[in-house]
Amino acid sequence: MRSRLSLISDEYGRAGRLGPVHVVVAPEDAPPFPVDAIAVEEDTHLLLSSEDVVEEPDEEFDELVAAAGEKSTITPGSVLVRKGDPLRLLAIVHDIDCEPTWQEEWIASAINGVIEESEWRRLESVAVPLIGTRHGNVETRRVALWLGRCLSRTAFRFLKRVWIIAPAGSEVELMWALRSEFAGK
Numbered sequence: 001m002r003s004r005l006s007l008i009s010d011e012y013g014r015a016g017r018l019g020p021v022h023v024v025v026a027p028e029d030a031p032p033f034p035v036d037a038i039a040v041e042e043d044t045h046l047l048l049s050s051e052d053v054v055e056e057p058d059e060e061f062d063e064l065v066a067a068a069g070e071k072s073t074i075t076p077g078s079v080l081v082r083k084g085d086p087l088r089l090l091a092i093v094h095d096i097d098c099e100p101t102w103q104e105e106w107i108a109s110a111i112n113g114v115i116e117e118s119e120w121r122r123l124e125s126v127a128v129p130l131i132g133t134r135h136g137n138v139e140t141r142r143v144a145l146w147l148g149r150c151l152s153r154t155a156f157r158f159l160k161r162v163w164i165i166a167p168a169g170s171e172v173e174l175m176w177a178l179r180s181e182f183a184g185k
Helices: 061-070 104-120 140-153 171-183
Strands: 005-007 015-018 021-026 037-043 079-082 087-094 125-129 161-165
Touching (some): 015 171, 021 171, 037 104, 087 104, 140 161
């Protein structure tokens, strides 16, 4: 049986409980609690999360071109884990060789992967942005609904808190969208 999201009292109307999990929709600059991991929107070549530092390569141009052709890309829809505090869960949702760079299936798969990886690693808290909206033109409400579907289908064992990172000013609207998604299940 799927859990329903119930709103809990907070002064902003942006928090809820989904079974044992406390769900909060809040902007990036107002974290509601510390997290064990944060999801990051990424592409198949890992270019989006690369550092902004440009260094002169030691290799010759021909060697660089050959190496780039041999480098394999990462499967769209998958999730990679990078060490850090908090852990970084790289949600591979863009392929810069495609137009558009994203597909709905990749985003939904990566969202599921972020939650599954969090449970597998026995994390208690995770921050999940509206994956696909930062570097793609995916509608925020659609991503919130995909995230809501994933959360409503998850049998939580370890996660206790999920922070949905949303654009400032959209928190209440997105929480109500999540609540209506769960109520319909």
